[in-house]
Amino acid sequence: xxxxxxxxxxxxxxxxxxxxxxxxxxxxxxxxxxxxxxxxxxxxxxxxxxxxxxxxxxxxxxxxxxxxxxxxxxxxxxxxxxxxxxxxxxxxxxxxxxxxxxxxxxxxxxxxxxxxxxxxxxxxxxxxxxxxxxxxxxxxxxxxxxxxxxxxxxxxxxxxxxxxxxxxxxxxxxxxxxxxxxxxxxxxxxxxxxxxxxxxxxxxxxxxxxxxxxxxxxxxxxxxxxxxxxxxxxxxxxxxxxxxxxxxxxxxxxxxxxxxxxxxxxxxxxxxxxxxxxxxxxxxxxxxxxxxxxxxxxxxxxxxxxxxxxxxxxxxxxxxxxxxxxxxxxxxxxxxxxxxxxxxxxxxxxxxxxxxxxxxxxxxxxxxxxxxxxxx
Amino acid sequence: xxxxxxxxxxxxxxxxxxxxxxxxxxxxxxxxxxxxxxxxxxxxxxxxxxxxxxxxxxxxxxxxxxxxxxxxxxxxxxxxxxxxxxxxxxxxxxxxxxxxxxxxxxxxxxxxxxxxxxxxxxxxxxxxxxxxxxxxxxxxxxxxxxxxxxxxxxxxxxxxxxxxxxxxxxxxxxxxxxxxxxxxxxxxxxxxxxxxxxxxxxxxxxxxxxxxxxxxxxxxxxxxxxxxxxxxxxxxxxxxxxxxxxxxxxxxxxxxxxxxxxxxxxxxxxxxxxxxxxxxxxxxxxxxxxxxxxxxxxxxxxxxxxxxxxxxxxxxxxxxxxxxxxxxxxxxxxxxxxxxxxxxxxxxxxxxxxxxxxxxxxxxxxxxxxxxxxxxxxxxxxxxxxxxxxxxxxx
Numbered sequence: 001x002x003x004x005x006x007x008x009x010x011x012x013x014x015x016x017x018x019x020x021x022x023x024x025x026x027x028x029x030x031x032x033x034x035x036x037x038x039x040x041x042x043x044x045x046x047x048x049x050x051x052x053x054x055x056x057x058x059x060x061x062x063x064x065x066x067x068x069x070x071x072x073x074x075x076x077x078x079x080x081x082x083x084x085x086x087x088x089x090x091x092x093x094x095x096x097x098x099x100x101x102x103x104x105x106x107x108x109x110x111x112x113x114x115x116x117x118x119x120x121x122x123x124x125x126x127x128x129x130x131x132x133x134x135x136x137x138x139x140x141x142x143x144x145x146x147x148x149x150x151x152x153x154x155x156x157x158x159x160x161x162x163x164x165x166x167x168x169x170x171x172x173x174x175x176x177x178x179x180x181x182x183x184x185x186x187x188x189x190x191x192x193x194x195x196x197x198x199x200x201x202x203x204x205x206x207x208x209x210x211x212x213x214x215x216x217x218x219x220x221x222x223x224x225x226x227x228x229x230x231x232x233x234x235x236x237x238x239x240x241x242x243x244x245x246x247x248x249x250x251x252x253x254x255x256x257x258x259x260x261x262x263x264x265x266x267x268x269x270x271x272x273x274x275x276x277x278x279x280x281x282x283x284x285x286x287x288x289x290x291x292x293x294x295x296x297x298x299x300x301x302x303x304x305x306x307x308x309x310x311x312x313x314x315x316x317x318x319x320x321x322x323x324x325x326x327x328x329x330x331x332x333x334x335x336x337x338x339x340x341x342x343x344x345x346x347x348x349x350x351x352x353x354x355x356x357x358x359x360x361x362x363x364x365x366x367x368x369x370x371x372x373x374x375x376x
Numbered sequence: 377x378x379x380x381x382x383x384x385x386x387x388x389x390x391x392x393x394x395x396x397x398x399x400x401x402x403x404x405x406x407x408x409x410x411x412x413x414x415x416x417x418x419x420x421x422x423x424x425x426x427x428x429x430x431x432x433x434x435x436x437x438x439x440x441x442x443x444x445x446x447x448x449x450x451x452x453x454x455x456x457x458x459x460x461x462x463x464x465x466x467x468x469x470x471x472x473x474x475x476x477x478x479x480x481x482x483x484x485x486x487x488x489x490x491x492x493x494x495x496x497x498x499x500x501x502x503x504x505x506x507x508x509x510x511x512x513x514x515x516x517x518x519x520x521x522x523x524x525x526x527x528x529x530x531x532x533x534x535x536x537x538x539x540x541x542x543x544x545x546x547x548x549x550x551x552x553x554x555x556x557x558x559x560x561x562x563x564x565x566x567x568x569x570x571x572x573x574x575x576x577x578x579x580x581x582x583x584x585x586x587x588x589x590x591x592x593x594x595x596x597x598x599x600x601x602x603x604x605x606x607x608x609x610x611x612x613x614x615x616x617x618x619x620x621x622x623x624x625x626x627x628x629x630x631x632x633x634x635x636x637x638x639x640x641x642x643x644x645x646x647x648x649x650x651x652x653x654x655x656x657x658x659x660x661x662x663x664x665x666x667x668x669x670x671x672x673x674x675x676x677x678x679x680x681x682x683x684x685x686x687x688x689x690x691x692x693x694x695x696x697x698x699x700x701x702x703x704x705x706x707x708x709x710x711x712x713x714x715x716x717x718x719x720x721x722x723x724x725x726x727x728x729x730x731x732x733x734x735x736x737x738x739x740x741x742x743x744x745x746x747x748x749x750x751x752x753x754x755x756x757x758x759x760x761x762x763x764x765x766x767x768x769x770x771x
Contacts (some may be wrong), residue, residue: 282765284769300673318662367656
């Protein structure tokens with residue numbers, strides 16, 4: 001009736017947990033985040049060697065055939081250990097979309113190298129006028145000599161500074177700025193003439209860039225999915241990406257709850273551990289309930305996506321809305337209960353908070369999902 | 377039999393067994409209790425069919441159904457508007473007696489619970505002992521073959537309809553307060569026992585206060601050993617908290633609010649269903665209700681695997697009741713002034729007179745008012761949070 005993990009799934013979770021616990025310390029993470037590099041190449045190669053990058057790809061793509069549940073199991077651990085490596089961007093989104101719809105020769109050329117850790121990808125689909133509405137695409141791709149000519153600009157391209165490949169959305173048709181029809185995806189190498197960028201860091205420790213496309217010429221084979229069909233074609237991959245960030249959020253909330261519980265037992269005020277104060281005990285009980293409710297929605301959604309249940313989308317909407325609320329509640333109270341030290345860069349608590357804040361707004365904020373709840 | 381075949385069988389039975397009047401009692405419920413007479417009529421119908429105690433072991437009169445089948449049965453009964461059965465005998469005392477009772481007690485009391493011949497009420501809380509249950513002072517003093525009970529119990533639901541009461545009494549003042557408590561079964565017609573009704577906020581009587589003045593009870597009515605009552609009581613409380621399935625209640629509440637929002641007008645000549653504030657608030661609660669639904673399924677999965685719901689039952693008690701209250705508030709927002717009309721006669725199942733205002737709002741205010749108790753009884757929301765802090769988080 002409800003989820004039971006297979007032996008392989010349990011092993012995946014346990015091995016990811018063990019590897020990250022032993023190797024991915026907060027100090028090492030911070031050293032990478034504070035360096036020029038966006039993430040640790042060494043850690044990324046290990047993720048590839050452990051089979052994590054290929055985990056959710058089909059066997060004929062060189063993967064292990066995992067689904068949303070495997071994505072969940074990995075990303076929950078990534079959240080718990082504040083992993084900054086671009087699994088979401090390079091693997092779930094760019095890798096996932098290439099596998100789903102790239103031209104066979106393009107797939108042949110790039111997918112294996114993405115999954116082996118050799119190449120990096122960055123999805124470039126946000127525009128300054130559209131962060132809350134992915135349909136409002138103003139970048140254009142016009143037919144040009146058998147291929148296309150792309151013009152426009154993209155914002156908050158996470159992993160952009162490290163990317164060898166950009167996956168760019170652009171309008172090839174559609175009469176209005178927000179029509180569902182007429183959006184297409186293009187895979188571009190970084191060296192493609194006409195691309196320029198401005199790199200920066202995000203508050204949650206990622207590297208990102210603004211991407212300009214000026215008369216960028218691409219051939220017809222660089223189209224991913226059918227022309228004009230990107231909205232529909234990318235939906236299953238976007239669902240997977242939402243599961244990925246929500247699983248990360250559950251891992252992060254779990255870590256925050258444990259840290260807060262531990263801290264409250266150590267910290268003494270008024271001559272006793274602050275864990276003795278009922279107002280704090282109840283706050284932590286509320287945090288626990290928010291984590292568990294979110295976990296239930298997450299498990300159900302991943303399971304429903306994998307089994308093709310008709311109400312999977314409704315669950316996904318509920319999940320993203322719940323993550324927005326629970327993530328804030330847990331993070332705010334983790335900081336509150338830690339007191340002043342919780343507001344410093346030194347402690348991991350604030351970094352979980354910033355990641356949860358980022359996840360809360362990625363792929364649409366909580367309010368946008370509450371607004372969609374009735375429509376689906 | 378597949379689950380779907382089973383569901384079909386249950387539906388077919390409900391279709392013919394639920395009379396219009398009994399069904400009406402279910403529709404008009406404004407708390408966890410339905411009209412008493414209709415409840416007992418339904419109890420007897422289920423008993424005759426052999427389906428009165430699906431959660432009991434088969435040897436004691438249970439149905440032998442799987443966990444899934446029991447869930448389906450509960451769901452279908454609620455969706456068909458069957459009145460809720462009284463839980464004091466079937467859900468609380470029965471399972472407890474099966475675990476702790478003597479053969480004589482089981483042989484005598486269990487069949488009478490099943491048949492509905494005995495109606496039980498619960499004597500736990502006292503005027504001075506609510507959340508701090510262990511501080512109770514109602515005393516039972518051994519005198520020959522009897523105990524003599526003095527004191528008072530309060531919030532005894534449906535005591536006015538009951539012929540028996542199970543009580544926690546103090547048999548010792550030695551040691552910690554939990555150590556001197558015993559569990560005893562008492563006849564309501566015993567000399568010295570009186571029942572005072574307590575009128576609730578909706579104007580009806582669901583709760584009572586029960587007084588004991590030198591009430592003599594045979595020592596054989598003790599369940600478990602003397603001074604071991606706390607363990608027995610806790611076992612029973614877990615059934616009280618964990619046995620409830622909130623999801624079905626929430627689904628019914630949501631369906632009702634949808635009916636209301638589709639027929640009632642909000643500001644700007646717009647049905648409430650089209651109002652963005654209503655929609656956002658409804659979605660907010662519905663998301664939590666969905667999360668709770670899957671949490672209940674997780675618990676069910678754990679139970680099926682032989683596990684114990686443990687403190688997750690505290691989570692479902694808190695969230696289940698608080699979500700229910702949020703739906704009550706939404707309903708009140710939508711029904712507006714219609715909810716003010718107090719028409720208790722129209723809330724009785726046999727009523728065939730005129731109803732003032734829209735039918736879909738008949739129960740709104742009474743449900744809203746009565747459901748404030750949900751976060752108090754069965755261990756208040758604050759006590760449940762204490763339990764989570766202590767048992768789950770190790771604080």
